[in-house]
Amino acid sequence: MFDIVVIGAGVSGSAFCRFIDKKYKILLVDRRNITQKTTAKTCGGLLSERGQKAMLSLGLELPSSCLAKEQVFGIRAIDFDSNKERFYQKRYFNFKKEEFDYYLLEKSLPNIDFRxxxxxxxxxxxKDHIKLELKSGTIKTKFLVSAEGASSMLRRHFYKPCSSYYTAIQEEFKSNKDMPYHLASFDSKVTDFYSWIIPKDGRLLVGSALADQPNEKFELLKKSYQKLGLIDDIKPLKRTGAIITRPSHKDVYLGKNNLAFIGESAGLISPSSAEGISYALLSGYFLADSLNKGFSINNYLKKTNSFKRSILKNQIKSHIMYSNFWRSVIFSSGLLSTEMNIVK
Ligand SMILES: Cc1cc2nc3c(=O)[nH]c(=O)nc-3n(C[C@H](O)[C@H](O)[C@H](O)COP(=O)(O)OP(=O)(O)OC[C@H]3O[C@@H](n4cnc5c(N)ncnc54)[C@H](O)[C@@H]3O)c2cc1C
Structure with a gap:
């Protein structure tokens, strides 16, 4: 019998394993191959200031092996609805998700069983345990952690799904020009969320979070990018996809008794920017800390309010950012933007 079984070795599950006490018998399960770094979950791989603050508060460094070759200094924001664009200086780290996941996990591997x-x-x-059916067989545990991300099966079965999900598509293209920014675009014909281009190790990641007709709308997006000369070709080198949650504060659910949710399966991701790394790191740490203090999630649940407040704040921001009217006003005013002289 295990003390704790964690489903999902993404950011939240790996952060949890890093901070949980060695006295517990832990099993971590993931459908992907993490140690070979071959199957990373689709992600933009930008560590925002919020993510950096979370790393700092948990005493985690970001090794250079995790960094992408190109680092970016800000956002180029294009509003296709009002035909305007602006640059905003922002401090990001551009990282490789597969390296990052492995880095978070590596140090705890000697202390846990990892399948x-x-x-x-x-x-x-x-009555006194949870019976789990894995692909590899049946096991028992006293405590179960869902770190399964947006498509959490445990959340659907034992609570309820979040109120809003998007399909994220991300394709890789050849890159032949310098891009010292990451691009974010808004186009109501494509999505009521946003689309992006991120330079990554000699390639461009072109992605979008799409509410409906994902394939058709992604083609539309690529044609707009091609027209602007942002990509040369619309045939990608590689294509991946993932579900992405766009929660309201009411969707935050951290668990009950001997079942806890962390990261995106708890509904913890910004509904305005889709920044989820900071929430995944912090929720993983807070749950480990709570269980270390007496095998109870009570302390973890006390953190709910700060997470809920943060999601609510981003929900309000989202209403402004994704209103065509307010976005056009903000772009026209140039508020907080940086003047650019683009070298053609
Ligand atoms: C396209 C895209 C771009 C993003 N870009 C950024 C970004 O640039 N910066 C940022 O901060 N956030 C970004 N996010 C959000 C961020 O990736 C997530 O919020 C974060 O990874 C959540 O971590 P997690 O541990 O909760 O889940 P995940 O990282 O999704 O990990 C879940 C893990 O659980 C495993 N799993 C699921 N179900 C099972 C099962 N039944 N059995 C076994 N294993 C299972 C999966 O294989 C996966 O490894 C992005 C998200 C998407 C979809």
Whole structure:
């Protein structure tokens, strides 16, 4: 019997394993292969200031092996609805998600059982334990952690899904010009969320979070980018996808009794920017700290209010950012933007 089983070795599950006490018998399960760094979850791989603050507060450094070759200094924002664009200086780290996931996990590997390329099929709560059906067989645990990300099966079964999900598509293209920024674009014909281009190790990641007709609308996006000369070709080198949550503060659910949710499966991701790394790191740490203090999630649940408040703040920001009217006013005013002389 395990003390704790964690489903998902993404950012939140790996952060949890890094901080949980060695006295517990832990099993971490992921359907992906993390140690070979071959199958990273689709992600832009930008560590925002919020993410950097979370790393700092947890005493985590970012090794250079995790960094992409190109670092960016800000955002180029294009509003296709009002035909305006602005540059905003921002401090990001541009990182490689597969390296980052492995870096977070590596130090805890000697203290835990790790089964990769294995997955959870079902969970049954018994009187004094939880019975889990994995691809590799049946196991028992006293405590279960869902770190499964946006498509959490445990959340759907034992609570309820978040109120809003998007399909994220990300394609990789050849890159042949300098891009010292990451591009964010808004186009109501494509999505009511946003689309992006991020330079990454000699390639451009072109992505979008799409509410409906994802394939058709992604093609539309690429044609707009091609027209602006941002990409040369619309045939990608590689294509990946993921579900992305766009929660309201009411969607935040951290668990009950011997089942806890961390990261995106808890509904912790910014509904305005889709920044999720900081929430995943902090929720993983707070749950570990709570269980270290007495095998209870009570302390973890006390943190709910600060997470909920943060999501609510981003929800309000989102209403302004994604209103065509307010965005056009902000772009016209040039508020907080940086003057640029673009060298053609
Ligand atoms: C396209 C895209 C771009 C993004 N870009 C950024 C960005 O640039 N910066 C930022 O801060 N945030 C970004 N995010 C959000 C960020 O990636 C997530 O919020 C963060 O990774 C959540 O971490 P997590 O640990 O909760 O889940 P995840 O990182 O999604 O990890 C979940 C893990 O659980 C595993 N899993 C799921 N179900 C099972 C199962 N049944 N059995 C076994 N394993 C299972 C999965 O394989 C996965 O490894 C982006 C998200 C998307 C979709």
């Amino acid at each position: 990769e390329e294995d997955y959870l099929k079902s969970a049954q709560f018994q």
